[in-house]
Amino acid sequence: MAQPFVPGEVLVKFKPSVSPARIDAILKDSGAELIAEIKGIGVHHVRIVGKESVESVVTKLSTFQEVEYVEPNFRFRTQ
Amino acid sequence: MSSRISDFGPNNWFRNSFRKWPWMKVLVVTLLLISSVCLVWTSARTADTKRQSGGFTRLSGSESQPAQYVPGELIVKFRDAASAATIEAAHSAAGGRTIKTFLPGQSRLHHLKLNPGVVVEDAVSQYQQSPAVEYAEPNYLYQVAMIPNDTKFTSLWGLHNTGQTVNGTVGTIGVDIDAPQAWDLTTGNPNVIIGVVDTGIAYDHPDLAQNMWINSGEIPNDGIDNDANGFIDDVNGYDFVNGDSDPMDAPFSPGGNPGHGTHVAGTIAAAGDNGLGITGVMHTAKLMALKAGDVNGSFPLTAILQAEDYARLKGARAINASFGRSSGPCSQSEYAMLSALNTAGIMFLVAAGNDSVNSDATPSYPAQYSVATTCGPGLPNVIAVAAVDQNGERASFSNFGATSVQIAAPGVNINSTKPTSNFTRSFFHDYDSNPDNLGYTFTGTNNSWGFTNNVSLSPPTSLTDSPAGKYLNNTDSFSTGPMFSTLGLRGCRLIGSIRLATELNFDGFLLDISRDGGATWTTVSGVTGTTHGTFVKIPFSDIPDRSANNRFRFNFISDSSNVDDGGYFDNVGVACTAGAPSGTTDYQFLKGTSMATPHVTGVVGLVLAANPNLNVAQIRDAILNTGLPDPALNGVVSTGSRLNARNAVVSVVNNFTVTVTKAGTGTGAVTSNPSGIHCGATCSRAFPSPGSVTLSATPTGESIFDGWTGGVCAGTGTCVVSTNATLTATFSTAPAALAQADGGGGGCTLAQSGKNDALMPILLLVILGVLIWKVRRRSK
Numbered sequence: 001m002a003q004p005f006v007p008g009e010v011l012v013k014f015k016p017s018v019s020p021a022r023i024d025a026i027l028k029d030s031g032a033e034l035i036a037e038i039k040g041i042g043v044h045h046v047r048i049v050g051k052e053s054v055e056s057v058v059t060k061l062s063t064f065q066e067v068e069y070v071e072p073n074f075r076f077r078t079q
Numbered sequence: 080m081s082s083r084i085s086d087f088g089p090n091n092w093f094r095n096s097f098r099k100w101p102w103m104k105v106l107v108v109t110l111l112l113i114s115s116v117c118l119v120w121t122s123a124r125t126a127d128t129k130r131q132s133g134g135f136t137r138l139s140g141s142e143s144q145p146a147q148y149v150p151g152e153l154i155v156k157f158r159d160a161a162s163a164a165t166i167e168a169a170h171s172a173a174g175g176r177t178i179k180t181f182l183p184g185q186s187r188l189h190h191l192k193l194n195p196g197v198v199v200e201d202a203v204s205q206y207q208q209s210p211a212v213e214y215a216e217p218n219y220l221y222q223v224a225m226i227p228n229d230t231k232f233t234s235l236w237g238l239h240n241t242g243q244t245v246n247g248t249v250g251t252i253g254v255d256i257d258a259p260q261a262w263d264l265t266t267g268n269p270n271v272i273i274g275v276v277d278t279g280i281a282y283d284h285p286d287l288a289q290n291m292w293i294n295s296g297e298i299p300n301d302g303i304d305n306d307a308n309g310f311i312d313d314v315n316g317y318d319f320v321n322g323d324s325d326p327m328d329a330p331f332s333p334g335g336n337p338g339h340g341t342h343v344a345g346t347i348a349a350a351g352d353n354g355l356g357i358t359g360v361m362h363t364a365k366l367m368a369l370k371a372g373d374v375n376g377s378f379p380l381t382a383i384l385q386a387e388d389y390a391r392l393k394g395a396r397a398i399n400a401s402f403g404r405s406s407g408p409c410s411q412s413e414y415a416m417l418s419a420l421n422t423a424g425i426m427f428l429v430a431a432g433n434d435s436v437n438s439d440a441t442p443s444y445p446a447q448y449s450v451a452t453t454c455g456p457g458l459p460n461v462i463a464v465a466a467v468d469q470n471g472e473r474a475s476f477s478n479f480g481a482t483s484v485q486i487a488a489p490g491v492n493i494n495s496t497k498p499t500s501n502f503t504r505s506f507f508h509d510y511d512s513n514p515d516n517l518g519y520t521f522t523g524t525n526n527s528w529g530f531t532n533n534v535s536l537s538p539p540t541s542l543t544d545s546p547a548g549k550y551l552n553n554t555d556s557f558s559t560g561p562m563f564s565t566l567g568l569r570g571c572r573l574i575g576s577i578r579l580a581t582e583l584n585f586d587g588f589l590l591d592i593s594r595d596g597g598a599t600w601t602t603v604s605g606v607t608g609t610t611h612g613t614f615v616k617i618p619f620s621d622i623p624d625r626s627a628n629n630r631f632r633f634n635f636i637s638d639s640s641n642v643d644d645g646g647y648f649d650n651v652g653v654a655c656t657a658g659a660p661s662g663t664t665d666y667q668f669l670k671g672t673s674m675a676t677p678h679v680t681g682v683v684g685l686v687l688a689a690n691p692n693l694n695v696a697q698i699r700d701a702i703l704n705t706g707l708p709d710p711a712l713n714g715v716v717s718t719g720s721r722l723n724a725r726n727a728v729v730s731v732v733n734n735f736t737v738t739v740t741k742a743g744t745g746t747g748a749v750t751s752n753p754s755g756i757h758c759g760a761t762c763s764r765a766f767p768s769p770g771s772v773t774l775s776a777t778p779t780g781e782s783i784f785d786g787w788t789g790g791v792c793a794g795t796g797t798c799v800v801s802t803n804a805t806l807t808a809t810f811s812t813a814p815a816a817l818a819q820a821d822g823g824g825g826g827c828t829l830a831q832s833g834k835n836d837a838l839m840p841i842l843l844l845v846i847l848g849v850l851i852w853k854v855r856r857r858s859k
Contacts, residue, residue, distance in 0.1 A: 004407055040416060041415040078277070
């Protein structure tokens with residue numbers, strides 16, 4: 001029943017030189033908002049504001065040159 | 080002294096000579112003294128040599144773990160021909176007495192008690208000199224490998240397999256990790272922090288509570304982030320799934336989380352030798368409860384990443400990762416975090432996965448980061464673990480991989496700790512009486528939510544998105560429940576029954592949770608597909624603990640094509656953990672690579688307890704280079720080996736050496752706890768590090784102990800040493816020292832080091848010369 005990733009969320013890593021203002025702008029343009037930054041690795045955990053799919057938002061964010069990588073919030077299971 | 084002289088009775092020439100030349104008496108006594116000193120001194124050296132060459136029957140112990148024996152006792156076998164008088168003479172010379180004879184009818188084997196202050200090894204030497212004695216040896220404590228007293232220990236075949244039947248299956252002797260043999264060296268250490276990234280831990284289980292990590296920087300339940308780490312009241316860890324301070328393992332069985340994290344935690348470090356339940360691989364450790372998996376056993380990557388970063392910042396030395404995913408590519412953020420852990424020297428022990436596949440071809444993450452992926456080169460801190468059964472075969476479910484899985488460990492019929500099944504309810508809705516008064520609101524696009532009693536197999540009334548029959552396309556509607564509180568509650572989870580019929584993966588229900596009364600919502604789980612016309616009891620999600628203003632809502636979503644009967648919900652409620660688990664009944668058997676992994680994590684913990692200064696490469700080698708090769712594991716894991724705790728610990732044990740020198744004109748002995756130094760004969764000994772040794776100095780006869788010198792200790796108390804040390808114990812002579820030496824009781828401890836070999840007789844001869852000169856002058 002569980003999906004392979006959390007619906008409505010993605011993880012984005014911006015390149016080190018990108019300013020916080022630019023990050024806000026890129027997220028807004030992509031229909032996403034910040035939930036929290038995962039400090040140890042500087043990755044932004046973001047929520048998709050509208051009804052767009054995770055795949056679509058991943059594709060949209062990855063077109064920005066300021067983005068190092070973007071990926072779904074994968075789900076794992078006990079083994 | 081006179082009685083000694085009278086032994087020469089028959090020889091009148093001697094007696095007459097004494098009368099004639101009084102100094103002659105002094106000469107003879109002094110010569111006797113010299114010979115006595117040298118005799119005992121030589122025999123002590125011999126005993127030492129024999130010990131080093133294995134001349135003593137060493138029944139247990141090694142250079143780093145000395146053989147133990149009962150202080151102040153000896154076992155002596157007297158010769159058949161020995162008379163009672165010669166036996167008595169031997170007793171009197173060595174300072175012992177018989178307290179028991181063995182082998183009735185022969186009365187030759189004696190259990191002796193030594194006089195106070197007589198050192199065992201000195202007494203052994205003394206008895207061995209007696210013609211009446213066949214052999215003499217310490218009363219060794221026959222140490223078998225340490226078997227703890229935990230009541231369910233015999234069920235833990237993974238730790239100690241004697242071929243016993245466990246959970247209905249007969250095992251094979253020796254198919255285990257040799258845990259008791261490892262415990263002879265270390266049983267763990269409360270300073271070794273192990274992060275358990277899992278479904279939480281029942282931290283109040285009587286077999287776990289004493290080994291839980293406690294965040295010293297946090298005041299419990301004051302609502303303040305005292306240590307300013309971004310997490311309020313994180314005392315035993317944190318719940319990264321729900322964003323609350325309570326990492327209680329919320330169980331739901333069958334079909335949900337069985338208490339996975341609690342089971343894993345118990346295998347790593349359930350309290351050992353506490354007369355209760357099971358023991359972990361480590362008897363003692365600090366388990367950090369990092370809840371990243373929910374009541375369904377599902378882990379969002381973001382919760383895992385936060386948990387791992389928390390462990391890194393709070394000093395964990397190893398992380399147990401009994402979770403995985405077999406779909407999707409490698410994750411760069413996951414790789415980045417594991418890389419950061421590697422840099423911080425933190426081991427990451429991960430389950431290979433339960434899909435019965437070759438991981439070399441079908442990777443599972445995060446196990447696959449142990450080898451190169453498109454995300455980066457293999458990380459040395461990551462070790463992927465396969466599961467073996469009681470007979471050493473790969474468990475049928477276990478993933479394998481000649482390169483991508485490194486070691487195998489026990490993972491079938493594993494007994495460990497379990498959360499309590501007792502629960503208390505925040506609320507419970509069966510919708511059967513006045514459901515309209517419960518406070519539900521129905522909103523959204525194409526909303527048709529309501530209560531119905533027209534589902535044939537339903538209890539009288541249920542909650543549904545489409546009471547009239549099939550749902551509509553393009554629906555996005557909400558059923559929002561009333562506010563509820565979990566203040567004072569923990570381990571809370573929303574559970575209920577659902578009868579589901581939706582277009583799989585296109586139409587379904589999301590569950591949203593709000594902890595601010597409905598102002599903001601988080602989607603926590605979803606259901607889609609069918610339950611084939613029946614109500615199924617499921618755990619919907621975890622619920623934030625200790626939170627006052629919670630709401631939940633079901634969000635029904637359908638796309639633009641295909642409709643079905645929709646969903647019916649019944650007996651929806653929030654259950655929270657009630658009371659602590661039982662130390663006698665809350666245990667269970669589980670299987671999985673999840674259960675194999677914590678065996679490896681526990682051994683990493685033992686390795687770190689034995690040597691806390693190891694880096695990642697050294698720990699990795701200690702685990703992977705010391706396993707027991709087994710042909711059954713060729714091609715299953717890269718090492719072809721099963722985990723071996725004993726070998727792993729032995730490979731990293733450090734020693735420190737304590738050397739004692741005795742000085743002064745007095746006599747005495749220096750002994751150690753743990754045993755090993757009896758100076759006496761053995762004045763230098765290696766001890767396992769980390770650890771400490773307590774030295775005690777005991778003067779003999781009328782000597783007195785003046786104190787320690789050498790910088791490590793001072794004063795006359797005991798001396799505690801934990802690193803390489805050379806120290807001197809000085810004994811001074813009381814006025815009657817000569818008489819004491821003449822008594823033959825054991826004053827022969829003057830010469831211990833090699834450089835005194837020649838000095839000693841010369842010194843005595845000088846004393847002798849002075850004495851003769853003085854006596855001659857006086858007698859003139």
